[in-house]
C-alpha cells in the first residue's frame with residue numbers, strides 16, 4: 001500500500017468528459033510511492049496556488065550534459081517520495097510512431113526505476129519520463145541504450161530534432177521529414193549530448209507550409225517543405241467539391257493570397273507565377289489539386305519564445321534548398337551557423353538574437369550566402385546603411401546597367 | 403601541448419575559478435587557443451575529462467563545465 | 483525486436499551517441515509500403531480519417547484525446563488496444579492526441595466501439611478544437627505562475643463538444659504556458675493562456691551571496707532593472723523598470739517571484755503558425771489579468787467563452803481567429819467580445835512602435 005492523501009481539489013478535476021491527468025496520477029500512485037507523494041504535493045500546490053519545485057541543473061548520465069532535468073522538492077520533509085523527482089528525456093522515434101511492444105518496454109523500465117508517470121510528449125518532441133532519483137540515472141541510461149534508445153537533448157545544446165508525420169501518412173509532404181529528422185539527429189549526436197553552444201538550438205522539419213509541428217514559431221532552424229512546379233488540377237474532382245456544396249469563388253478564389261486563381265463556374269485556373277505557395281487551395285481541395293516537383297524546402301532561422309527582446313518568428317535564409325540524402329548542404333549550413341554562433345554568442349543568446357545584434361550580413365557571410373529579395377518582407381526603410389571595403393570595387397552597377 | 407598536461411591544466415583552470423567564474427566549453431577552448439592549443443585538441447581533452455568523471459556539465463541558465471565534486475555538495479545543500 | 487531489462491545492470495554496457503531507434507521499426511506495413519506515395523485523405527467523422535495511397539491501399543486513423551500526462555497503466559492499455567485492432571501500431575500527434583492506425587477496415591468500427599466503451603474521447607480532426615499543447619506547471623516546474631494540466635482539463639471539459647462533434651469556422655488551437663518562458667509556442671496560438679506575475683521579485687539578501695553570481699544575475703534582466711547593492715553584498719531591483727518576467731529567478735534562486743495572490747492568467751489571441759492564406763502571426767493580448775483560481779479557474783473559462791463565442795458567431799468559413807480579427811479590426815474585436823481595453827494593452831516593449839496606428843483609417847464601433 002502506498003501513502004494516501006485527501007485531495008478534494010484535485011478530485012474535482014476527475015469530473016468532466018476530457019481524460020483526467022489526476023486519474024493518471026492516482027493510477028500511478030496506487031502502486032508507486034513517488035507518484036503518491038506527487039499527488040499529495042500537487043494538492044498542496046492547488047490549495048496554496050504556488051509551485052513547490054526547486055531548480056537543479058547538475059545531475060545527468062556520465063559523459064552527457066543533457067537528457068536529464070534535475071528537480072528537487074522544496075517540501076522534501078513532508079513529501080519524501082518526491083525529494084528527487086528528475087525528468088529523463090528519451091529521444092522519440094521520428095514521427096512519434098510506436099509499437100505495443102516498444103511501449104510496454106518503456107513502461108517496464110519506468111515502473112521499475114521511476115514514478116510510473118510520463119508525458120507523451122514534451123513540447124520539444126522527446127518522450128518525457130517524469131520522476132526518478134539520482135541513483136537510478138546510470139541504470140536507466142544503460143537499459144535504454146542496450147535496447148536501442150538514447151537520451152534527448154537539454155541545456156545549451158542541440159535539442160532533439162522533431163518533425164510532422166510527413167510522408168508516412170500525408171500526401172502533401174514534399175520532403176522526407178522523418179528521414180531528415182533521423183539523419184540530422186544522428187549527424188549531430190555530439191552536439192546533442194555535450195552542450196557546447198551559447199544556448200539551445202532546435203531543429204524542426206515539416207513537409208509543407210501548413211506546418212503541423214509549428215516549426216516557424218518554435219525552432220531556431222525551421223525546415224519547411226515546398227515546391228516550385230505548377231499546381232496540378234483535376235477539374236472533375238474540383239467539380240465534385242462544387243457538387244458537395246463548396247463555393248469555390250468564396251472559399252478558394254477570394255482567400256488565395258496570391259490573387260492568382262480564377263473560376264468560371266466550370267474551369268479552375270491558377271496563374272502559378274503569382275502563387276505564394278501557401279497551401280490553402282491544395283488543403284481545401286484535397287485530392288483535386290496537388291503540388292508538383294521540383295520539391296525542396298524553405299529554411300528559416302531564429303524563432304524563439306519571448307525572452308529577452310520579445311518573441312520572434314523564424315525568417316528566411318534559404319528560399320529553396322534541395323533536400324536529398326545525405327542532406328550535405330543542410331548539414332554544412334547548420335555546422336557553419338552554429339560555429340559562428342558559438343564563437344560570438346554570449347551565454348543564453350539564441351542564434352536569432354545574435355543575428356539581430358551583429359546584422360544579417362555578418363551571418364550570411366559566415367555561412368557563405370548572398371542576399372536575395374526572398375529573405376525580406378521589404379528592403380530597409382532607413383537611410384543608414386553600411387559599406388564594407390570592396391563593395392563598390394569593380395563598379396558593380398556597370399554589369400546590371402548594360 | 404601534451405594531452406595529459408592539457409587535461410591537468412583544464413582541470414586546474416576550472417578548479418581555481420570555482421565560485422568566481424564559470425566556464426562554458428567555448429570559453430575553455432578560447433582560453434587555450436590563446437596559448438596556442440588547437441580547438442580540436444582542447445575539445446578532445448575536455449571530452450576525456452568528462453567521460454572519465456572528473457568534470458561534469460552543469461545547467462544553470464546555460465550549460466557550464468564544472469568539477470564533478472560539485473554534484474554531491476549540491477545535493478547536500480539543496481535541502482537546507 | 484525483443485527488448486531486455488537485465489536484473490543486474492552493468493553500466494559499462496551503456497552505448498553512447500546511438501541516437502533514437504530508426505522510425506521504420508514502428509511503421510505499420512501498409513505505411514512502409516506506401517511511404518511518400520499517398521494520394522489523398524478523407525475525414526469520415528470528427529475522429530476518423532482514411533488515407534488513400536496511389537496503390538489503392540488505405541489506412542484508417544482514429545484519434546482520441548490524451549491529457550499528455552499518462553500513467554504506465556494507461557499506456558499499457560493503449561498498447562493492448564493497438565495490438566487487438568492495429569497489429570500493435572499507433573502514434574501520437576504533436577498536439578498530444580493518440581492515433582490508432584488501422585489497416586483492416588473491418589476492425590474500424592469494433593475499435594471505435596471499444597474506445598467508446600472505455601470512455602476515450604474521440605475527435606479532434608478537421609475544423610474544430612484539437613488537444614491543447616501545454617507545459618508542466620505545478621506538476622514539475624520551478625517557474626510556474628499557474629498550473630498547466632489543470633487549466634487544460636477545465637478548458638477541454640468546457641469545449642468538449644467542439645472536439646467530438648461541433649465545428650468551428652476553421653481549426654481552433656488553444657495553448658497553455660505556465661510562465662512567460664512559454665515552452666509551448668503559446669505566442670502563435672488562436673487562443674492561449676500564460677501564467678504571469680504582477681509584483682517584482684522579493685530579495686533574500688542573506689542567501690544571495692551563496693546562491694547567485696552578481697554579473698549573471700544582472701545580465702539576466704532584460705530591462706536592466708537589477709543593480710548591485712554593495713552594502714548587503716546583494717542586489718536591488720528598480721521597481722519602475724521591472725516587468726515581472728521572472729528571468730532573474732531562473733538565474734538566481736534567491737529572487738523568488740511566485741505569489742499566491744498576485745500571480746494570475748493572461749489570455750492572448752489571434753496567433754497562427756500555418757502559412758495558409760495569411761502569414762504566421764503572433765498572438766496578441768486580449769485579457770491582461772484573471773485570478774488564479776484552482777481547481778476550475780471559473781473566471782478564465784468565462785472570458786474564454788466570450789472570445790470563443792464571438793469568433794464562432796462572427797468568423798467566415800476558413801477564417802482562423804487571427805484572420806477574423808484582422809478582417810473586423812481590433813476596435814471591433816473588443817466591442818464584440820465585450821472585453822475592456824486597458825493600459826496593459828498598449829505596447830511599451832521592444833517593438834511597441836510597430837503596434838501603434840499610423841493611419842487615420844479607423845472603424846467606428848459604438
Ligand code: HEM
Nearest residue numbers: 055056057058069070071154155461462463464732733734
Ligand atoms: C538547482 C537546480 C537546477 C535545476 C535542476 C535546473 C534545471 C533546469 C532545467 C531542467 C531547465 C530547463 C532546461 C531546458 O530548457 O530544457 C532550466 C532552465 C533554466 N534554469 Fe535551471 N536549474 C537549476 C538551477 C538553476 C539555477 C541555480 C539557475 C540560475 C543560476 C538556473 C537558471 C535557469 C534558467 C535561466 C533557465 C531558463 C531556461 C533555459 O535556460 O533554458 N537554474 N533549469
Ligand code: HEM
Nearest residue numbers: 122123124125218305307617618622623624663664665666
Ligand atoms: C526562452 C524560452 C524558454 C525557457 C526559459 C524555457 C525553460 C524551461 C524550463 C525551466 C523547463 C523545465 C520544466 C520542467 O520542470 O520540466 C522547460 C521545459 C521544457 N521546455 Fe522550455 N523553455 C523555453 C522555451 C521552450 C520552447 C520554445 C520549447 C518548445 C519548442 C520548450 C520546450 C520545453 C520542453 C519540451 C520542456 C520539457 C517539459 C515540457 O514539455 O513541458 N521550451 N523549459
Ligand code: HEM
Nearest residue numbers: 376377378379380381382383384385386387388391392397
Ligand atoms: C533614403 C534617404 C532619404 C531620402 C530619399 C530623403 C528624401 C527626402 C525628401 C524627398 C524630402 C522632402 C524635401 C522637399 O521636398 O522639400 C526630405 C526632407 C527631409 N529630409 Fe530627407 N531623405 C533621406 C534621408 C534623410 C536623412 C538621412 C536625413 C537626416 C539625417 C533627412 C532629413 C530630412 C529633413 C530634416 C527633411 C525635411 C526638412 C527640410 O526639407 O528642410 N533625410 N527628405
Ligand code: HEM
Nearest residue numbers: 165210211212213214283284575576577653754755756758
Ligand atoms: C498527426 C497530427 C496532425 C495531422 C494529421 C494534422 C493534419 C493537418 C491537416 C490535414 C491540416 C490541413 C487541414 C486544413 O487546413 O484543411 C493541418 C493544418 C494545421 N495543423 Fe495539423 N495536423 C496534425 C497535428 C498538428 C499539430 C500538432 C499542430 C500544432 C502544434 C498542428 C497545427 C496545424 C496548423 C497550425 C495547421 C494550419 C491550419 C491553418 O492555418 O488553417 N497540426 N493539420
Ligand code: SF4
Nearest residue numbers: 164170173207208212
Ligand atoms: S506539415 Fe504538411 S506535410 Fe507535414 S503533416 Fe502537416 S500537412 Fe502534412
Ligand code: SF4
Nearest residue numbers: 256275276278279281
Ligand atoms: S497555394 Fe496559396 S497562393 Fe498558391 S494558388 Fe493556392 S491559395 Fe493561391
Ligand code: SF4
Nearest residue numbers: 617618623626661665
Ligand atoms: S512555461 Fe515556464 S513554468 Fe511552464 S514548464 Fe515552461 S518554464 Fe516551466
Ligand code: SF4
Nearest residue numbers: 703724725727728730
Ligand atoms: S523579474 Fe525580470 S524584469 Fe524584473 S528584475 Fe527580474 S529579470 Fe528583471
